[in-house]
Amino acid sequence: MSLVDNREQLVVDGDLRVPRPDALLIGGEWRPSAGHERTTVVSPTTEEIVAEVVAPSAEDADAAVAAAAEAFAGPWPRWPVSRRIEVCGRFCDLLEERADEIGLVWAVETGIPVRWSRTLHRFAAKTAWRTALEVAEDALAPETRTTPVGEVRIDRDPVGPVLAVMPYNGPLTTVGSKVVPALLAGAPVVVKSAPESALMMRIVAECAAAAGFPPGVLSVLSAGVEVSRRLVADPRFEMISFTGGPRTASEILRQSADLLPRTVFELGGKSPAVLLEDVDLGRALRPLVAGAMSGAGQVCAALSRVLVPAARHDEIVEALAGAYRALRIGDPRSTDTDHGPLATRAALDRTRRVVDRAREQGATVVTGGGRPEGLRTGWFHEPTLLTGVAEDHDVARHEVFGPVTAVLAYDDVDDAVRIANDSEYGLAASVFSADRERALAVARRIRAGSVALNTFGPTMAAPFGGVKRSGWGRECGPEGLREFTDTKQVLFG
Secondary structure (H helix, E strand, O other): OOOOOOOEEEEEEEEEEEEEOOOEEEEOOEEEEEOOOOEEEEOOOOOOOEEEEEEEOOOHHHHHHHHHHHOOOHHHHHHOOHHHHHHHHHHHHHHHOOOHHHHHHHHHOOOOHHHHHHHHHHHHHHHHHHHHHHHHHHHOEEEEEEEEOEEEEEEEEEEEOOOEEEOOOOOHHHHHHHHHHHHHOOOOOOEEOHHHHHHHHHHHHHHHHHHHOOOOOOEEEEHHHHHHHHHHOOOOOOOOEEEEEEHHHHHHHHHHHOOEEEEEEOOOOOEEEEOOOOOOOOHEEEEHHHHHHHHHHOOOOOOOOOEHHHHHHHHHHHHHHHHHHHHOOOOOOOOOOOOOOOOOOOHHHHHHHHHHHHHOOOOOOEEEEOOOOOOOOOOOOOOOOEEEOOOOHHHOOOOOOEEEEEEEEOOOOOHHHHHHHHOOOEEEEEEEEEHHHHHHHHHHHOOOEEEEEEEOOOOEEEEEOOOOOOEEEEHHHHHHHHHHHHEEEEOOO
16 A cells, blocks of 8 residues: 655555644644654554554643633534534535545545445434434524423523544544534534544544634544543543443543543443344345444444344354355455454454354354455454354353354243343344334333334434443434533523
């Protein structure tokens, strides 16, 4: 891969342009870093260095927070919602215009296939921000009520400066579910994105710089652990919105405990797909495989547990195995590729350990289980299907965040519901049945923030979030917008 570096742009993979490799978007302006650290981007496909960009320093983080605090004291929170919609709409328009470019750069730095990113960006990211733009006026409008002691007006004021922490596996979607709603609510935002998505987030930052936000309203920092800890502990943030794992969420709570910021956490999952006895495999197979294997399983809501009736176990396993073997593995930049590499070497090593441990505990690898044939380099792992998995096996209880699916057999519907709920997580689930009402009855018994019937989800046009160790609070829809507000009553005497 070619590499050209100059003041204005970085070119990777021949013709993909990444803006401002030596600058950071702080408070809406491109600034040189106050430090000298660099982020080295390694291709998960070739294991070669493809780029180096400046990494944010502690001083850069402080400058971004100061800019957000100053912006909250400025005009942005007091603008009419319609005016904020106008600016945020320009930002979203620019993101949509460059979505294909963003997806290609993302494929280079994380290995996420463009085939998946196009689906994700169209049906998740775009849906999230377009819904937010459409509902903002009504969701944020004041409301008048009559009470026994007088008329009261309910206002929804911006919460204050927001820290939005996002993972590498869906940053553009998280822009739609966190950043745009917070901005629409009137809150300035500091985005803390993962170093693994440092290149594509520079394109996002360029779109933000061109949208016309007032000074200080939006900063984008693709930062590592130390800068992240500094941001989380900053008392000027009134809210932290985080997507990631429960362990990191616990650390955020510890670091910010004395400051008491509001938090919204969208955390991990061990999402079950419940196939009822009457399931039509011909119709269920495609969404089931997509729900389990998209992004090489690096999706928080991935259907990593497939619960099947014992009477149809062998039939379903055979169909799933055939579908997994048919997935096309290779270069994530190709639109023909279904399955790319994992984003990091650590993710590959973790996936290997999960499969090894599953074997030790008695599971059988039906298909996959190792490196794909013919691919000597890259952090590739085959789509892997396991049977003979017991409820107490590690692979049935812990999030893999990789291309591994565990099949568990159940005796009857009550048993299926019990297994589905026997998890510390509760992010998403799916139920597949030829009978819609029967599927809905099962869905209502499953403890999860979202349940999809005969498909996989969630939709980002409606409130989304988890229960149990999958988090709290909701993103998307009117409810997601209101998370970034304080509710104030004004009583008239």
